[in-house]
Amino acid sequence: MDKDSPKGPLSNWRKFARLINETKPSKLLLITALLLSISSTAVSLIIPMFTKNLVDGFTVSSMEPMQIVLLALAFVVQAIAGGLSIYMLNVLGQRVVANLRDRLWQKLLVLPVSYYDEHKTGETVSRVTNDTAIVKGFITEHMASFFSGIISVVGSFVVLLYLDWQMTLIMLAIIPMAALILYPLGRQMFKISKGLQDETASFTTVLSQVLSEIRLVKASNAEKREYEKGKRGITSLLRFGIKEGIVQSIISPIMSFVMMALLVVIIGYGGLRVSSGALSAGDLVAFILYLIQIIMPMSVLTMSFTQLQKAIGATDYMISVLEEQEEDHIGGKDIQDASKPISVEHIHFAYTVGENILEDISFTIPQGKVTAIVGPSGGGKTTLFSIFERFYTPTSGIIKLGQEPITNYSLQSWRSHIGYVSQESPLVDGTIRDNICYGMNREVTQKEVEEAARMAYADTFIHDMPDGYDTEVGERGVKLSGGQRQRIAIARALLRNPQILMLDEATSSLDSKSEIIVQQALNNLMKGRTTLVIAHRLSTIVDADQILFIEKGKLTGSGSHDELYHHHPMYHEFAKQQLRMQGQLKTS
Structure with a gap:
């Protein structure tokens, strides 16, 4: 629903309340905290009446020790109840936000890859951290004062009506006028804070992208370009911050003016009533004290309302994430035996409607054999791999x-039977052992790790490192060479012992020496497994049991190297160019 429509604000409040309620906050803790807050406020409402009695009958002889004790006790009770209430609401708020972050994190992990194709990582990170921090700030820092402020204002008004309804009506005539001004300012603050959160997310995205690829930035002398991009984000954040400051600078003086006007009117009009005998001096003092108990909470309520508007704006993205369609990690059955042929029947795929990436692809991958996919770049080979992984x-x-059909199997079961080695060999920040064992859902012995590393030809360079398997690889494995990263990725696949193997140009970015070692490791990995290989270098797949040639999303040929070389013109041209350069052209 459009937030600018009449029902927009109410809808936003309901969404915010529903989101908080879905975190299942402790009702007992909330009720106890509110009761303590009410008790604290109730005590504060009684104190002016003590003061009234003291003023009206103030003589040294009239002062009873019990009155002083009760007044002191009231202050102590108010302080303890108020402190406990704030503490409990703080704990409640921390738990709510922790639960909210837990839900978001759990959701983000089960969202399909297509979601991340459309949303920048930095923006998502900002939403989970910054937006939840705004909600946490409201609950832990403003909710207690929000509730106690409402109770204090309402309670004070009730007592003031009892003391002198005429002066109270004068107050009630002034406050709504201020509210008419403050309401549109609150709406404006909502829009500004939402824009500020969006811009913060965009700026975080820039930081994330640039800092994660700092080597590319420096190698390309792009520091100035990236500085300008970041500077635009900083300037935009400054602009929103100034707008926020303008609104706050209007709200604060209005509140101060209203409260001072109220104080002057009450003191002036109240003085006249005291002089006429319609009101006692004690009544006027109590009235002023109650007025203060309205003024102070009203200022706090204004700030709390502003923070509530920010929190409501922050929940919009969270709600949209939680409502996204996720992968089905529950349905489906377990695979009992993956040692079977895989058949692809009339596959069509498009990222965008009307722009087909794959068109009517059909082939069979024999069990335990090697099937290679070749063809021009952009033909859909990697997309086909993503479909096999059920990313799409x-x-x-x-x-x-x-x-x-593979969709009858659970995602976890299907993916657990696939070993995937890509060109990029992604590693996580941690030790070499952490990376080899990554994704294993069982305890792995050191012997198993070392055996996987040996078969991947990774044990040699691991033993040469000062900390061996406990060597830190750095973020994305930056402390290792490309060949070393590939061999760790192969060791990881070997440890999983998959029955289906997918290799996506696993040696294309390596030098000739590293390629030979990695290819030997891949040969160990491929033994006895159903293997699907994407390769640009035909020299690595000429001995494949089956080669598929895909161009412009269509399968235009299949067979052995010799068959395609003699009967497929484009494959013949590919082979002729590549294998002649390497002196490996096979003639039949």
Whole structure:
């Protein structure tokens, strides 16, 4: 619903309340905290009446010790109850936000890859950290004063009506006029804070992208370009911050003016009533004290309302994330035996409607054999791998393991039977052992790790490192060479012992020496497994059991190297160019 429509604010409040309620806050803790807050406020409402009695009958002889004790006791009770209430609401707020972050984190991990194709990582990180921090700030810092302020204002008004309804009506005539001014300012603050949160997310995205690729920035002499991009974000944040400051600078003086006007009117009009005998001096003192108990909470309520508007704005993105369609990690059955042929039947796929990446692809991958996919860049080879991994769902068509569609199996079971080694060899920040064991859902012995590393030809360079398997690889594995990262990725795949293997140009970015070692490790990995290989270097797949040639999203040829070389013109041209350069051209 459009937030600018009449029902917009109410809808936003309901969404915010529903989101908080879904975190299942402790009702007992909330009720106890509110009761203590009410008790604290109730005590504060009684204190002016003590003062009234003291003023009206103030003589040394009239002062009873019990009155002083009761007044002191009231102050102590108020302080303890107020402190406990704030503490409990703080704990409640921390738990709510922790639960909210937990839900978001859990949701982000089960969202499909297509979600991350459309949303920048830095923006998502900012939303989870910065936006939840805004909600946390409101709950832990402003909710207690929000509730106690409302109770104090309402309670004070009730007592003031009892003391002198005429002066109270004068107050009630002034306050609504201020509210008419403050309400549109609150709406404006909502828009500004939402824009500020969006801009913060964009700026975080820039920081994340630039700092994660700082080597590229420096190698390309792009520091000035990236500075200008970041500077635009900083300037935009400054602009929103100034707008926020303008609204706050208007709200604060209005509140001060209203409160001072009230104080002057009450003192002036109250003095006249005291002089006429309609009001006692004690009544006027109590009236002024109650007025202060309205003025102070009103200022706090204004600030709390502003923070509430920010919190409501911050929840918009969280709600949209939580409502996103996620991968089905529950449905489906376990795979009992993945040692079966895989058949691809009439697969079509498009990221955008009308722009097909794959068109009517059909082939069979024999069990335990090597099937290679070659073809020009941009033909859809990597997309096909993503469909095999079930990162994407085909527009139409089906993939089967044996006679069973792979969608009948649970995602976890299907992916657990796949070993994937890509060109980039992604590593996580941690030790070499952490990376080899990454994704294993069981305890792994050191012997298993060392055996996987040996078969991946990674044990040699690991033993040469000062900390061996406990060596830190750095963020994205930056402390290791490309060949070393590839061998760790292969060791990881070996440790998983998958029955299906997918290699996405696993040696294309390596030097010739590293390629030879990595290829030997891959040969160990491929033994006895159903293997699907993407390769630009035909020299690495000429001995494949089956080669598929894909161009412009269509399968235009399949067969052995010799068959395609003699009967597929474009493959012939590919092979002729590459294998002649390497002196490996095979003639039949």
